[in-house]
Amino acid sequence: MRIQHKTYLIILFSVYLIFLSQLMFAQDSGTAKTEIYSKLRDRRCTTMTILECNCPDAREMRAYIDALIEAGISKEDIFYKVAKKFSLNTILDARIKKDVEKRLIKEIGVKRPQIILESNSFDFGQVSKRKGKISKVFKFANHGNTPLIITNIKTSCPCATASLKVNKKKTPHFGTEGAPKNWQIEIKPGGNGELELMIDLKSEHVKRGKLIREVSIFSNDPVYSEVTAKVEADVND
Numbered sequence: 001m002r003i004q005h006k007t008y009l010i011i012l013f014s015v016y017l018i019f020l021s022q023l024m025f026a027q028d029s030g031t032a033k034t035e036i037y038s039k040l041r042d043r044r045c046t047t048m049t050i051l052e053c054n055c056p057d058a059r060e061m062r063a064y065i066d067a068l069i070e071a072g073i074s075k076e077d078i079f080y081k082v083a084k085k086f087s088l089n090t091i092l093d094a095r096i097k098k099d100v101e102k103r104l105i106k107e108i109g110v111k112r113p114q115i116i117l118e119s120n121s122f123d124f125g126q127v128s129k130r131k132g133k134i135s136k137v138f139k140f141a142n143h144g145n146t147p148l149i150i151t152n153i154k155t156s157c158p159c160a161t162a163s164l165k166v167n168k169k170k171t172p173h174f175g176t177e178g179a180p181k182n183w184q185i186e187i188k189p190g191g192n193g194e195l196e197l198m199i200d201l202k203s204e205h206v207k208r209g210k211l212i213r214e215v216s217i218f219s220n221d222p223v224y225s226e227v228t229a230k231v232e233a234d235v236n237d
Helices: 002-037 056-070 075-085 094-108
Strands: 115-117 121-128 133-142 148-155 160-166 185-187 192-200 209-219 226-236
Touching: 002 056, 002 075, 056 075, 075 094, 115 226, 121 133, 133 226, 148 160, 160 185, 160 209, 185 192, 192 209, 192 226
Parallel strands: 121 226
Antiparallel strands: 115 133, 133 192, 148 185, 148 209, 160 192, 209 226
């Protein structure tokens, strides 16, 4: 009987240790998720992290990160994998972003296309909804040594459209759905182009107050597969 009682206590203690370790893992996992989520944004949200955002892209990123955490992947490798899968620009923390960028460049090597925006933001200041459409042109270039292939451009709001001008040829304006399937434009090494972002202030999606809209360019640049340009304005009557 004493042996059975002792065995029972051992089993009970073992179950307790397993429960305790699982509880600690869950707590550590929750802390890790919160920390990682707070340093990332999805391509649709300009002002929120994926910790705060609940749009489809943010949910997809969280599910991907959760799976990596459960697989025991380190935080450094999670940020690296997220950058490769979604975009380096999803990383908000400047130090982490720089570390991941260096790692990607080292892995890829020097032979690659490289998209560079001359500037990536512009503030219109005070604007009236009665003005109608406003636009801003952002210049970009291929600083790499292989052809840059742009495969899509998308805007962050139905009130915004964007087009590209390369070699004096201008594309149609594309919106939140992006360009048609299999659409692409090539920019040779050293070549350049212009990205026009147009905002319709009379759109129902534009409210009075602070306005922030983005346009994303998707390309075969292996480090920055997606780059964004942003415009801001204070909208009044």
